[in-house]
Amino acid sequence: MTQPPANLSQLLQRLRDQTEGQDQVSIGDLLAAVGQRSFGPIVLVAGLIVVAPLIGDIPGVPTLLGLVVLLTLGQLLFRRETIWLPHKLTHRRVGRDKLMKGLDWMAKPARFVDRWSRPRLTWLVRGPGRYLMAIICMLVAAAMPAMEVVPFSANGGGLALMVFGMAMVARDGLLALLGMVLTGGTLWFVLAGLMGS
Template identity: 50%
Template sequence: MPHQFSGLHQLLEHIEESARHSKRVSLEMVLQAVGLRSFAPLLLLVGLILFSPLSGIPGVPTAMALLVLLVTVQLLLGRKHFWLPQWMLRRSISKQKLHRALQWLDKPARFVDRWLRPRLAFLVRRSGTVVIATLCTVIALALPLMELVPFSATIAGMALTAFGLALVAHDGLLAVIAFAVTAFVFGLIAGAFI
């Protein structure tokens, strides 16, 4: 049964706890901590990775794009359990890098958690989830380009985090904010290439 998270700070604590006894932390370990069967925590996790300093590591935005694509396509096809390739699950970082990223996210997570609450729930129910998954697929397709536009992957991470949190907390207002952030990031990319 997937772990249920009441907020962002609790998710970060759960990830930190799951990595406590390892020198390196693989994607598989983190996904097992958040729940490989649940779309919202997976989306939230990818968003947090992209929003954190880890997005500055070359190739991380593209790897996260693949993860989002694999999950959103399976969700849109109606699968209940997500399959991910072993080469992706084996990707790892040092426990110290993960710890620094989680520390960096701690204060923003506490701040965000104070504002989360169920509202405008129709935006995050079944049809809303399909719209969110479709938009996240589009973001994922653009992420490799975002490695060329400074800060765009970080802003995309903010949008993915907001979508994930909206689904976790059943907060439709946060989904509306995520739609606005998504529009902004695509405007930023269009401005860079036009």
């Protein structure tokens, strides 16, 4: 059984290693790389791909990854031990070269985050706090189709998911609080953009 990665740098390296030699990478490949019990890393990877240059800008990708997050965290709320995604979804693919550019872009920030993050305010990422984070992430994921209409807002949503994913991986409640602030700002930006158009 695949153990969840201990930090963001380890997650990025695992994605590189597990997809080596492939031209196209499927969502199923990413799921296999992080482990089927790894709710936090899956949210983190979804956010990373939405934020990453060249990938997150492809129309439909933020919505697709929002659906992955909704299905994944919905299962967390129902206390499933492993993650199941529909066959049609797990076989959606992206070019590995684009994925690698996104991972390279994230390498330096990942090292910074890994040095800075540590277990703290853990009540925010365990028990009821964990379920609250899941619900907030699901709200962000559900708003992804609207974010594709409002320029740059999907990046904010992806960043919020990334931060929540890192909070789950590092058991860092301070990151969870930052994720909540980012979510509030992004949803306000989306609503303002939709009302102004």
